[in-house]
Each structure stands twice: as C-alpha cells, then as structure tokens.
Amino acid sequence: LLPEFDQVLVMTVEPGFGGQSFMPETMPKLRLVADAVRAAGLDVWLQVDGGVTVDTIGIAAEAGADTFVAGSAVFRGVPEEQIAALRAAASSHGHAHR
Numbered sequence: 001l002l003p004e005f006d007q008v009l010v011m012t013v014e015p016g017f018g019g020q021s022f023m024p025e026t027m028p029k030l031r032l033v034a035d036a037v038r039a040a041g042l043d044v045w046l047q048v049d050g051g052v053t054v055d056t057i058g059i060a061a062e063a064g065a066d067t068f069v070a071g072s073a074v075f076r077g078v079p080e081e082q083i084a085a086l087r088a089a090a091s092s093h094g095h096a097h098r
Contacts, residue, residue, distance in 0.1 A: 005044055007067065008033050013050030014027065019072045022051025027063040034064025054089045061093035 002008075010030045013020035030046065037044045048060045049069035057068055068090060074082045 002033075002036055002040060002044065003042060007045040007047055008037075009047045009049055010065070011050055012048045012056075014016075014050070015050075020051055020054070021023045022056040022059070024059060027059065030060065030063040030065060037064075052086070054085050057086055057090045061090045 010026055010033065012026045014023075027049075030048065034046055037046065046065050047067035047069065048065045052060065052068050052070040053073040057070075060068065060070050064080045068086065069081075070086055073086060076082070
C-alpha cells in the first residue's frame, strides 16, 4: 500500500495532549517505513509528531523522518528562534528537508 501514500505519520507519543516526552521506542517503526520507502524508490514524506525538541529531532531525522510536528518546543520561547534551532538540529543529520 505504500505507493498509495504521500505521507506517513509516526506518532512519537501517546496521542492526546501536548508536552509529552518523545518515545524513542517508536524509532524502529520509523526506520522500517523509511527503509521500505527507499527500497521502493518512492517520494513519501515521513513525519513524526510528539515530543519533538532540539534534543530529539536529530534522533527522528537519523531514523528517516523528514517532516516534523513541534508544538511545545516552538511556543516555550520565541517561536522564530525555536523553529530555527529545530531546523538546524534536524539538518545536521542530513535527512530533514521539509
């Protein structure tokens, strides 16, 4: 079914409320999807949502994520500065481009 999708979202927290901690145990699932996307030569965006911070975004990028949802990490400070820091942290892992 993967060719039918433009984007796959992997939740990295239990859905329900903001401010939760990133669950690194979700990374094998993300890697599995990323490997399948690459093997099929598809252009599917791999998004993560939950607990995304400057400390965790690199973990997700290394596992194959290229699209990130961040709420608390953005609005705990000056949003423009927080977004720039998140982008820099994701880009340092070479996968993030969205």
